[in-house]
Amino acid sequence: MVFxxxxxxxxxxxxxxxxxxxxxxxxxxxxxxxxxxVDRNRVKRLTRECYRLHKPALYQFLTTxxxxxxxxxxxxxxxxLDFHTLNHKFDKITDTLIEKIGHLQSNPEA
Numbered sequence: 001m002v003f004x005x006x007x008x009x010x011x012x013x014x015x016x017x018x019x020x021x022x023x024x025x026x027x028x029x030x031x032x033x034x035x036x037x038v039d040r041n042r043v044k045r046l047t048r049e050c051y052r053l054h055k056p057a058l059y060q061f062l063t064t065x066x067x068x069x070x071x072x073x074x075x076x077x078x079x080x081l082d083f084h085t086l087n088h089k090f091d092k093i094t095d096t097l098i099e100k101i102g103h104l105q106s107n108p109e110a
Contacts, residue, residue, distance in 0.1 A: 002092045004077030005047075011101060012068040022062035022069065025051060029075040043075045046083055050090040061098050065105050069097075 017024055027047050034040045051073070062069055073093075 002089050002096065004075060004081060004086075005089060005093065006074040006076050007093060007097075008072040008074075009097065010070045011104060012070060014066045014068055017068045017070075022059050022067075023055075024068075024070050026072045027051070027075075028072070033076075033078050034080075039080060043080055046080070046086055047073060047075060049083070050087050053087065054090050054094045058094055058097065061101070065101065067101065067105065069101070071097075 027044050029040050029043045029047075031040065034043065058069075
């Protein structure tokens, strides 16, 4: 978990997802925290843009490791942060995912 996001992921063998798609992503935010749909949509739009910018590095890593990834990104903060802050958090998320998946691939029994 990298605040303001809660990240859940699962590595799947290659071929689980459609051809040419190394990752599937779910982006969600709570109606309890953001009562207005415009606020929820803004958070999801910002999150999608951050993911889009970091996707090439993640896709390249997943392709070289020959695995697929199912990823859930949940926004858990009670206020909407600015794009620069969220983009910086996505740097950490991407680095952490690559590190953990790489460690999992090198030690399959872990």
